[in-house]
Amino acid sequence: MKEIEELLKKLDGKTISKIFLERLAEGINLDHMRHLRAGKPEAVLAEFKTVDEVVEIAKKCVSEKRPVLFTRVTAEQSTALSELGLAINERARTARHMRLEEESGKVAIFAAGTSDIPVAEEAKETAEFLGMEVLRFYDVGVAGIHRLIEPLEVLSKEDVDSVIVVAGMEGALPSVVAGLVDLPVIAVPTSVGYGTSLKGFTALFSMLQSCSSGVAVVNIDNGFGAAVFAHLISKRVRKKRL
Structure with missing residues (x-):
């Protein structure tokens, strides 16, 4: 973990937060800069993930007020995500929190x-x-x-x-x-x-x-x-x- 921290420090010249390192250790590594880097915010393939894993990701995004889209959501995952306030489209099997603020066409x-x-x-x-x-x-x-x-x-x-x-x-x-x-x-x-x-x-x-x-x-x-x-x-x- 120390080697990863040192490497990331060299990449951006900033101290890597303890929270980020904890997430990396847990196997949940949210891509905070995706929107700035690639023009699109976080998206999560819910299929093959447990309900707990999906809920954990959603909670982090909701608490940080960051847009997130879940695709291929199961019925059980959908129920759990709706309880967190995410917008559910059962036919599309999607759940989303927020959206990009700018109109993009x-x-x-x-x-x-x-x-x-x-x-x-x-x-x-x-x-x-x-x-x-x-x-x-x-x-x-x-x-x-x-x-x-x-x-x-x-x-x-x-x-x-x-x-x-x-x-x-x-x-x-x-x-x-x-x-x-x-x-x-x-x-x-x-x-x-x-x-x-x-x-x-x-x-x-x-x-x-x-x-x-x-x-x-x-x-x-x-x-x-x-x-x-x-x-x-x-x-x-x-x-x-x-």
């Missing part, structure tokens, strides 16, 4: 089917946590292509920086949207579909093979990653406008 989120909504909601919760305004268009998949007409009309009148498109099955919706808008499209394959969907790999491969240009693809069911990508695009767009 606008993103539109399309979900192909209602079965894709949980992943879309994770993206929505993450985007709002990061200070973004969100437009949502759900159940607008290619099986009823006419359902895209109204959302695209709305989108043409909005100052949106990017579009997140969530789809399972054959994953066709991002290609369609990318062929109709002049915005970056962030494609999110979901694990929704029958046997040959291969738990989302078919949609993933389809999106990677998109004939439409301007499509970037994140991992299967990764609404969180898509929203962070959208946030970073918006930050860059907003910075250039100033």
